[in-house]
Amino acid sequence: MSKASISIGGVTGKVPVMEIKNIVLRFGGVVAIQDISFDIYEGEIRAIIGPNGAGKSSMLNVINGFYHPQEGEVWFRGRKRAAMKPYQIAHQGIARTFQNIALFKGMSALDNIMTGRFTHMKKGVFSQMIWKGSAEREEYENREIVERVIDFLEIQHIRKTPVGALPYGLQKRVELGRALAAEPQLLLLDEPMAGMNVEEKEDMSRYILDVNSEFGTTVALIEHDMGVVMDISDRVVVMDYGKKIGDGSPDEVRNDQAVIDAYLGVSDN
Amino acid sequence: MSADFLYTIEVILNGLMAGVLYALVALGFVLIFKASGIFNYAQGVMALFAALTLVGLQEGRVPFAHLINATFGTHVHNFDWTLPAVAAIALTVVVMVLFAICVEKLILKHLVNQEPIILFMATIGLAYFMEGFGDLMWGSDVKKLNVGIPQGGSLWFEDLTIGWAAEGEKFYGMYIDILDVWAAVIALVLVLVLTIFSQYTKSGRALRAVADDHQAALSVGISLRMIWVLVWSISGFVALVAGMMWGAKSGVQFSLSLIALKALPVLMLGGFTSIPGAIVGGLIIGAGEKLFEFFIGPLIGGATENWFAYVLALLFLVFRPQGLFGEKIIERV
Numbered sequence: 285m286s287k288a289s290i291s292i293g294g295v296t297g298k299v300p301v302m303e304i305k306n307i308v309l310r311f312g313g314v315v316a317i318q319d320i321s322f323d324i325y326e327g328e329i330r331a332i333i334g335p336n337g338a339g340k341s342s343m344l345n346v347i348n349g350f351y352h353p354q355e356g357e358v359w360f361r362g363r364k365r366a367a368m369k370p371y372q373i374a375h376q377g378i379a380r381t382f383q384n385i386a387l388f389k390g391m392s393a394l395d396n397i398m399t400g401r402f403t404h405m406k407k408g409v410f411s412q413m414i415w416k417g418s419a420e421r422e423e424y425e426n427r428e429i430v431e432r433v434i435d436f437l438e439i440q441h442i443r444k445t446p447v448g449a450l451p452y453g454l455q456k457r458v459e460l461g462r463a464l465a466a467e468p469q470l471l472l473l474d475e476p477m478a479g480m481n482v483e484e485k486e487d488m489s490r491y492i493l494d495v496n497s498e499f500g501t502t503v504a505l506i507e508h509d510m511g512v513v514m515d516i517s518d519r520v521v522v523m524d525y526g527k528k529i530g531d532g533s534p535d536e537v538r539n540d541q542a543v544i545d546a547y548l549g550v551s552d553n
Numbered sequence: 554m555s556a557d558f559l560y561t562i563e564v565i566l567n568g569l570m571a572g573v574l575y576a577l578v579a580l581g582f583v584l585i586f587k588a589s590g591i592f593n594y595a596q597g598v599m600a601l602f603a604a605l606t607l608v609g610l611q612e613g614r615v616p617f618a619h620l621i622n623a624t625f626g627t628h629v630h631n632f633d634w635t636l637p638a639v640a641a642i643a644l645t646v647v648v649m650v651l652f653a654i655c656v657e658k659l660i661l662k663h664l665v666n667q668e669p670i671i672l673f674m675a676t677i678g679l680a681y682f683m684e685g686f687g688d689l690m691w692g693s694d695v696k697k698l699n700v701g702i703p704q705g706g707s708l709w710f711e712d713l714t715i716g717w718a719a720e721g722e723k724f725y726g727m728y729i730d731i732l733d734v735w736a737a738v739i740a741l742v743l744v745l746v747l748t749i750f751s752q753y754t755k756s757g758r759a760l761r762a763v764a765d766d767h768q769a770a771l772s773v774g775i776s777l778r779m780i781w782v783l784v785w786s787i788s789g790f791v792a793l794v795a796g797m798m799w800g801a802k803s804g805v806q807f808s809l810s811l812i813a814l815k816a817l818p819v820l821m822l823g824g825f826t827s828i829p830g831a832i833v834g835g836l837i838i839g840a841g842e843k844l845f846e847f848f849i850g851p852l853i854g855g856a857t858e859n860w861f862a863y864v865l866a867l868l869f870l871v872f873r874p875q876g877l878f879g880e881k882i883i884e885r886v
Contacts, residue, residue: 350771369776371776380772382768388766388769395761399758399762399770402755403773
C-alpha cells in the first residue's frame with residue numbers, strides 16, 4: 285500500500301485508469317444506459333450521481349462485469365478490456381461494495397475481510413491443508429494486511445463478531461474493509477452512505493477521503509444524494525434516465541442548468 | 554456389574570457404530586447443501602456408484618461389458634489384472650472428480666440463479682441417471698468388496714469385557730465389529746480434515762463465501778465454477794468412503810443407494826449446515842434406534858428400527874426445525 289506518486293491528497297495527474305466509451309446497455313426493450321462515455325483518472329475520487337433509476341448501479345455493474353453492455357468499450361489501464369467474468373475482473377484489481385450490503389453473514393468480520401485477499405493468495409488447496417512453510421507464510425502476510433485494514437477502519441473490537449449480528453453502519457464498514465483488503469487499483473462504491481445517519485455519513489466520508497489520500501486508491505462512487513458527494517469528490521458525472529447530462533468538477537455540475545432541472549424538475553411552459 | 558447393564562452398554566456401543574456410518578452419508582449432503590443450498594438427492598446413488606467403480610476397477614472388470622457383448626456378440630467380462638486396493642481407491646477418486654466436473658458442465662452451469670427446487674429436481678434426475686448408468690457400466694449383480702479393512706467380531710474386546718460381569722451372571726462378552734471401529738476412526742479423521750479445510754484455508758473460506766452470497770463472492774474474485782467442482786469432488790470423495798464402508802459391510806448392491814434415506818433424519822437432527830452436526834446427529838440416531846428397539850421394541854412387536862429415526866426427526870421438526878447445530882434463519886419482515 286504505497287502512496288501513488290502522482291496523487292497528493294486528491295490532486296490528480298490526468299492519467300486515466302479507466303475509460304468508458306459509448307456504453308449502451310439494454311434489458312430487452314428497456315434502455316438502461318444510453319451511449320455514455322467518461323473517464324476516471326488515477327488517484328481521483330470520481331462520483332456518479334443522479335436520481336433514482338438513472339442507471340448508476342447498472343453503470344457500476346458494467347465496470348465490474350456483472351452486466352455486459354451491448355455496445356461500447358471499457359478501457360482499463362490503456363487497454364481495451366475483453367468481455368470478462370466478474371471474478372476475472374476482480375483479479376485485475378477492481379474491488380467493489382454493494383448498495384444492499386453483500387457480506388458473508390455466517391463469517392466473522394475478520395474472515396469477511398480476509399476473503400478480500402483471495403486474489404492475492406496463490407497457494408493451492410493441498411499446500412494449505414498441510415499447512416506448512418510457504419502456505420503458512422502467505423496466510424500470515426495476508427493476515428497482516430488485513431489487520432492494517434482493520435486498524436484503519438477502527439473495527440478492532442468486532443473482529444471476531446459474525447457480521448450478521450452487527451449494526452448496519454458497521455456492516456457497511458466491514459464491506460469497505462473487504463474491498464480495501466484487495467488493495468484495488470480501482471475501488472467501486474455503490475451508495476456507501478445509503479441509509480446512514482449524519483454522523484455515520486461523516487465517518488464514511490472521512491474513510492473514503494483517507495483511503496484516497498493515504499493509499500492513493502482511485503475511487504469511483506455512486507450516490508443518490510448530492511450533499512456529501514459534492515464535498516468529497518474531485519469530478520462528478522451526472523446521469524438521468526440512462527443518459528449523461530453533466531460531467532465536471534462539483535462546482536461546474538452544481539451550476540449546470542440540465543443538472544438543476546433533473547434534480548428539481550422543470551416546469552412545463 | 555450386572556449383565557443387563559453390560560448388555561445396554563453393548564447396545565449403545567453398536568448403535569453408535571451404526572450411527573457413524575449414517576453420519577458418513579449425511580456428511581456428503583451437508584457439504585453440498587452448505588456450499589450451494591442444493592439438497593443433493595443423488596448423494597446415496599453417488600455412494601453406490603463410487604463403490605461399484607471401486608469394485609469394478611479392483612477386480613479388473615470391463616466397463617459396459619454387457620453392452621459391448623450384446624452389441625458385438627463378444628464375450629468379454631474381465632481384464633486379466635486385478636488392482637491393489639490403494640490404486641483402485643486412487644483411481645476411483647479420479648473418477649469422482651471427473652464426475653464432479655461433468656455435473657458442473659452439464660447441469661449446474663445451466664441452472665445458475667435458479668430456485669433451489671429446480672436444482673433439487675435436477676439432482677433427482679441425476680440420481681436416476683446415475684443408477685442406470687452404474688448398472689450399465691458395471692452390471693447389477695451383488696458384488697463383494699474387500700479393500701483390506703479387517704472385519705468380524707473383535708475377540709480381544711470380547712475377552713476384555715467378559716470379566717466385567719458379576720460372578721455367576723450369564724454374560725459372554727461384548728460384540729464389536731472391527732469394521733465399525735475402522736469406520737468410526739475414518740469418519741473422525743474425515744470430519745477433522747473437512748473442518749480444518751473449511752475454517753482455515755483459502756478454498757474453505759471461498760466455499761463458505763459462495764454459500765453466503767454469490768455476487769459478493771464473485772466480486773472478491775472467487776470463481777463459482779471452481780468452487781462447485783471442488784465441493785462436488787469432495788462430496789464425491791465422502792460418498793466413496795461411505796460406499797466403501799457400507800459395501801464392505803453388506804456387499805455392493807442397489808440397496809446401497811437407499812442408505813441416503815437413513816441420512817435424512819440424521820440431517821434433521823444435526824442440522825443441514827453443520828459438519829459436526831452430521832456426526833452428532835448420526836450418533837444420536839444410531840444409539841437411539843438400537844436402544845429403543847432393545848427396550849421398547851419387544852413391548853410393541855419389534856421392527857422399530859425402520860421408523861424410529863423418522864419419528865425422532867419429526868419431533869425435532871416441531872420443536873427445533875434448524876436441528877441441533879444448524880444456523881437459525883431469521884427473516885426480517
